[in-house]
Amino acid sequence: MAKRLTKIMVFIVLGLLVLLIALIALYWAADKSVADLERWQLPNSEFVDVQEMQAHVVRSDKCEMFRNQAKINEAVNASTSLPKTVVLLHGTSASLHTWQGWTHELSDDYCVISMDLPGFGLTGPYTDESTQYDSANYAKFVIDVLDHLEVGRVTLAGNSLGGKIAWRTAALYPERVNNLILVDAVGYPATPKQVPIGFKLAKYPILTPLLSRVLPRDVVKKSILSVYADDSKVDEALVDRYYDLTLRQGNRLALNRRLLEMDNTANQAQIKQLNLPTLILWGAQDDLIPVENAKLFHRDIANSQLKVFDNLGHVPHEEDPVATVKVVKQFLLGEQIDE
Incomplete structure (x- = not known):
């Protein structure tokens, strides 16, 4: 027997x-090199040397004009801030491409800057392997990029992880942020209705050697579907982008570290200390960070406005850029937002 x-x-x-x-x-x-992923560079893509990384950054045409104006102002001891500069920060496993809809709509009137954060997109992982993927280090990265681009005060917008980086940057470097735009932002404890399967798997260190070598495209597609409310908007081109950029050399290992080192619910006390105009946008169909968290941000940030989109999910700026950026334009003009 x-x-x-x-x-x-x-x-x-x-x-x-x-x-x-x-x-x-x-x-x-x-893994794929940056050269292998050249198709995902945009016409105005550039790589800037920041923290010994080649950070992938995109700036709209207005940025150079505003930068030259700032230099003129400095020469005559006037304000050197750039109030018409909007900086966009993406979420976990996304890239600067997630903001292309907003960038298109805002670029006629604003200097719009987007960047691939360390561990994502074409920027890739931190060169210094001892650097943690936490919000404080990400905030420092954002400031270092802005310093390299000679940009002063900005409106800072972020989605999900990028949302936490945005409000942490405002808390740690208040002299650099005029306004905040938080889109389905990380900050408070949340019980997700569903979590992208890629996130679930990446949390297990024992799977790291395997996950850094394999990547089922269907897993990527299901992860995207889980953050959209309208599945019909998830086409094959969108899946291709997320899939390819996940394969950027080092990104899969960085994602594993990011999910193990994340400080999602830390530093909450700093939220109540924020004192700047803040727009909070949220998708009511967000299954990752519930809309109740939007109300917590609105409660704790005194000078804030809240807009909820009934039919959008965790990435409302990507799922419906036209409807969401319309509200952003109103906010940037100082108008009152209808809830």
Whole structure:
């Protein structure tokens, strides 16, 4: 009887091993270099040397004009701030491309700057492997990019992880932020209705060697679907972008570290200390960070306005850029927002 059980266990282990090998062979996905991902560079993409990384940054045409005006102001001891500069920060596993709709709508009137944060997009992971993927280090990265671009005070907008980085930057560097725009932002405890499967898997260190070598495209697609309210808006081109940029060399390992080192619910006390005009945008169909958290931000930030979009999910700026940026334009003009 014991021998029979031993044989059965051996067959089960061998079967699982064969299945694992088959899955690895089927879903093997090698890292890609920035050169391999050139198709995802935009016409105005640039790579700036920040913290020994080549940070992928995109600036709209108005930025150079505003920068020259700031230099003129400095020469005559006038204000050197750039109140018409809007900086956009993406969320976990996204990239600066998520803001293309907003950038298109805002670029006629504003200097719009977007960037791939460390560990994502074409920027890739921190060169210094000892650097943690926490909000304080991300805030420092944002400031270093702005310093490199010679940009002073800005309106800072962020979605999800980028939202936390935005309000942390405002808290840590208040002299650099005029206004805040928080889009389905991280900051308070949340019980997600569903979590992207890629996030779930990346939390297990034992899977890191495997996850850094394989990437089922269907997992990426399901993760995107989980943050959209309208599945019909998730087309193959969108999935291609998220899939390809996840393969950027080092990004998969960085995602694993990010999810292990995240400080999502830390520093909440700083939210109540914020004292600047703030617009809070939220998708009511957000299954990752519930709309109740939007109300917490609105409660704790004295000078804030809240707008909820009934039919949008966790990335409302990407799912419906036209409707969401319309509210942003009103806010930037100092108008009162209808809830």
